[in-house]
Amino acid sequence: MTEAKPPRCQLDLIERQNRPTSVIQEDLWSLIRDSDDASRAYNIESVYDIRGPLDIPALMAAVDAVVNRHHALRTVLAESPEGVQQMVLPPVSGVLATHDFSARTPDERTALLEEAVTTESARLFSFTDAPPVRFSLYRMAPDEHVLVIVVHHLVFDGWSMGVLLHDLADAYDLARAGRPLPTADGVRQFGDFAEHQRQWLASPEAGRMTDHWVRRLRHTPEGTTVPYDHPAPDGLSFAGDRCDFELPDALARHIREVARSERVTPTAVAMLGYQLLMRELSGQEDVAVGLPLANRGWPGARDCVGLLINTHVLRQRLPTATPTRDLLHTTADLLAGAVQNQAIPLRNVYQELLERYGEEALPRYLYQTLFICHTHPHTDLRLGDATVERRPFDQRASKADMTLNLWVRAEGISGQLEYNTDLYTPRTAARVVRRYEETLTAVVEDLVW
Structure with missing residues (x-):
């Protein structure tokens, strides 16, 4: 060779x-x-x-x-x-x-x-x-x-x-x-x-989607995050590491069962767990996190290679006195609305917020952590009669304070917490993962009983 x-x-x-x-x-x-x-x-x-x-x-x-x-x-x-x-x-x-x-x-x-x-x-x-x-x-x-x-x-x-x-x-x-x-x-x-998107942004449909997000993000707080272990550096930092985990089989099964009985998706259950975790760690009841969405509703987009995703902000108020079941259905409704209005880029939403309410009404960051539940079709590489297995590899980079990735599959639910090492220690990342599992367990138990 x-x-x-x-x-x-x-x-x-x-x-x-x-x-x-x-x-x-x-x-x-x-x-x-x-x-x-x-x-x-x-x-x-x-x-x-x-x-x-x-x-x-x-x-x-x-x-x-x-x-x-x-x-x-x-x-x-x-x-x-x-x-x-x-x-x-x-x-x-x-x-x-x-x-x-x-x-x-x-x-x-x-x-x-x-x-x-x-x-x-x-x-x-x-x-x-x-x-x-x-x-x-x-x-x-x-x-x-x-x-x-x-x-x-x-x-x-x-x-x-x-x-x-x-x-x-x-x-x-x-x-x-x-x-x-x-x-x-x-x-x-x-x-x-890209060409179609630029033309579509002038359409009434794009305006309606912008209004959807503006109504939900008016007077939004600073994007929710986990308190830092270290002082934040000047400017953007991309130093990162990852913490991989698997939810216990019983918990993964119960998440699916609860989702089915409540007529919501497992993503909604997992998202609520993350929001409640952010409420606990940040001390804020008004929680805002980044939510990347596939944006594959365009004709022919399912087989298109490119950067089509749009990241939006899911904001939800989580009063401690509100029953978990009510919070879950609110989360499910917010997720459904996000999916239905995902085609409008966040930049357009931000510009509209700026025009309507002024810079003083906007936080520095609309989001600082991300929640990603990977629902795109999972494809293993197949090369004839050879056996092909993906090898774990960590590039050690982080694009936000923290990013929780989840893969919900028939065989279980796996996750990965990506975190900025200029802000957090490995011990904090491990604590966040452990508390997320405990929070999901509490959500499931509360809904079952």
Whole structure:
């Protein structure tokens, strides 16, 4: 196996069908363009152990096909008098870089791989002259490989990963069979979405959605957070770590049972637990947390690769005297309203709040912690007869004070607390996870009895 050359693409050959950025993409660009730390924090990495027969030429062809199928994966950005523009690079080849560590000792292979994965996950993208995605394959033994995918959040979100892995598996099967590979024909592209979104923002529907959020966020308090262990640094900090956990099987089962009996979703039960935890830790009954939503209601958006998510603020008053059942149904109603009105970007809501009530009526931060219940289709990477398992990897970055991630699946409920290490100690993170489990247990018991 030889090391592949970088993808062949020249900036002077860029397709001149420029498109506007989406609103959230423009906001993220303004955050990362002058900060390497911020840009690095928004790298999204996935690492896969592959054991068994692997057709490397077929995988190389499949990777090229997927990158060429989804324009977002070969999109660069450029400043212009009209604002930031998306430009799509011509079809690329040789995207998959290959490395061979199989001749080294076991200890050397482990050390080399760890160093390579860490370096790849942290390496910056240029955004101006090369695709915002990297695929690297490391050969550890004849039938043992590690695949590393790194793509920037600027063109990608969690839902997009499922689309990418599904298309990569299909393209690999086609390449092995010598059949034509998938193309971009008929695929809804991210540039189409961004252009449509800019036009839609002037519509009555967009105005109605803005009103929905403005009514709920008028005189909103400072975004709720957990008291800091350390003084907050000046400016944004992205230093982070993660605390992984699994809810006990019995608790996960009871959450589903309560949700079913109360005719709400498990997400509503989990969200209420988080809100009650924030009430306890912050001492505030008026709780506001960030809620990223998939925003996949657009025609063709389910199979689109791009940054479509919108983050909104779920605000709820949680008086201690209110019965848990009433709080749960309020949470469920607020979540339903958030989903129905998720298409309007938060920036537009903030601007409307500013115009109506003035800067003095707005907090510094609408949210400081995030709650994410991952409901997008979960797709494992499938590569023919090989066994593929995702390898845990921690980039050690945090985009908020704290972010609680939950994955609700048939086999159980797993979680991950991402926290800013400039603000919190590992002991505090572990305490938050423990109290969250205890709070959920109390919610379930209260609703059952």
